[in-house]
Amino acid sequence: MTLKIAVIDDWQQVARDVVDWSPVQGIGEVTFVHDYPADTATLSQRLAGFEVICVMRERTRFDAALLRSLPRLKLLLTGGMRNAAIDLAAASSLGIQVCGTDSYKHAAPELTWALIMAHTRNLLAEATSLRNGGWQQGLGGDLHGKTLGILGLGSIGQRVAQFGQVFGMRVIAWSQNLTPERAAEVGVTLVSKQQLFEQADVLSVHLVLSERSRGLVDAQALGWMKPAALLVNTARGPIVDEAALIAALQQGRLGGAALDVFDPEPLPADHPLRHLPTVLATPHLGYVSRNNYRQFYGQMIEDLLAWHAGQALRPLN
Known part of the structure; x- marks a missing residue:
């Protein structure tokens, strides 16, 4: 047959x-x-x-x-x-x-860092301005000497951490099962969940979606973050409380978000995350290489x- x-x-x-x-x-x-x-x-x-x-x-x-x-x-x-x-x-x-x-194994970490760097240096707005006849629009941010927080130090989180170390960043991490020994093996410092969100200048999500991780980045966790911090999610959309994230961005309580994953997908055409000026969003490209x-x-x-x-x-x- x-x-x-x-x-x-x-x-x-x-x-x-x-x-x-x-x-x-x-x-x-x-x-x-x-x-x-x-x-x-x-x-x-x-x-x-x-x-x-x-x-x-x-x-x-x-x-x-x-x-x-x-x-x-x-x-x-x-x-x-x-x-x-x-x-x-x-x-x-x-x-x-x-x-x-x-x-x-390299596709998602590389995309994560493309988002971090593009958002930090405001590359989308600068490139768009150049294409439209303009020139320099503002000051980009910096990564060297800043703190990178990794939420979930699995295989992808470890690679993202290694890139951060190359950029001269201090790297901290937390997840429910992470031990100090496992973190130390890759040169990362284990901290508490609250310390992760409070200390990170860039916080990158790399957890598997489960009932334990769903909504883990909630209003309380976002409230712990620095007002200028960047939240990056290339894992799964439902790990982040979307309504809480939108509220934090709209009210200026968070510096920005770089997002590759959403709930639902594809993202509806009129969704706020498509239009907020401090959001850099891509259409779930982490594995699309x-x-x-x-x-x-x-x-x-x-x-x-x-x-x-x-x-x-x-x-x-």
């Missing part, structure tokens, strides 16, 4: 060319689906004919209702080894195998071939 394989969530329409899909030709036919309906009924109709679906991170929600409406679906492949948009328990009960991929996409789609192909041969490679359920 020739498998029918769908590649969805390809917002930039690059999946066809970023990797070589020819290894799949012997077992199935790949269709690149470039429509993105939000409702379950339309998704069910559009995806009903496929046994295999490749998804990009959490762009489409595969809840129990959608999974039940796809009786031919046998394999769901996702970029990354976590996907909160897939109901893994429902997939298992329906006999649907879910497999993931590794990630290119050439090397990361090559790894995601390349390993989806590996997962598919292994599954077809009777082996679950990088299973999530």
Whole structure:
């Protein structure tokens, strides 16, 4: 039987060319689906004919209702080894195998630092002014000698901390499970949660979204921050209390925010975070790099071939 394989969530329409899909030709036919309906009924109709679906991170929600409406679906492949948009328990009960991929570990830290540097030196306004015929508009900020706070010192947080050290910043960190020994291994000082927010000139969020981390950056935590501090979030939108952040920015109680993640996504066109002058916002680009996409789609192909041969490679359920 020739498998029918769908590649969805390809917002930039690059999946066809970023990797070589020819290894799949012997077992199935790949269709690149470039429509993105939000409702379950339309998704069910559009995806009903496929046994295999490749998804990009959490762009489409595969809840129990959608999974039940796809009786031919046998394999769901996702970029990354976590996907909160897939109901893994429902997939298992329906006999649907879910497999993931590794990630290119440098993409998110590099994007984090692009945001920190661009916001600190006011690069967007300066570049826009230059393009429109203007010249210097103001004074940029500085990083050397300042304090970088890392909320979540995992693999990404550690790389962000290392960049901060190269810039001559003092680096502090906190998370629920972080120990002084683990922090010291990467030259970082463990502090309390309140001290992290009070001392940081730049505070960067690098936690996994969970019930414990949801809303962790709340009004109280934002109130602890310096009036000129910068909050950076390239992790997940719901970790930050969005209403509290908007209020702090509108009232001038926070120097600014550099954000790559939101709740919901895509961000609505009339959302305040699109228009606040102290916000630098990007459309969830942390994982959207050439090397990361090559790894995601390349390993989806590996997962598919292994599954077809009777082996679950990088299973999530």
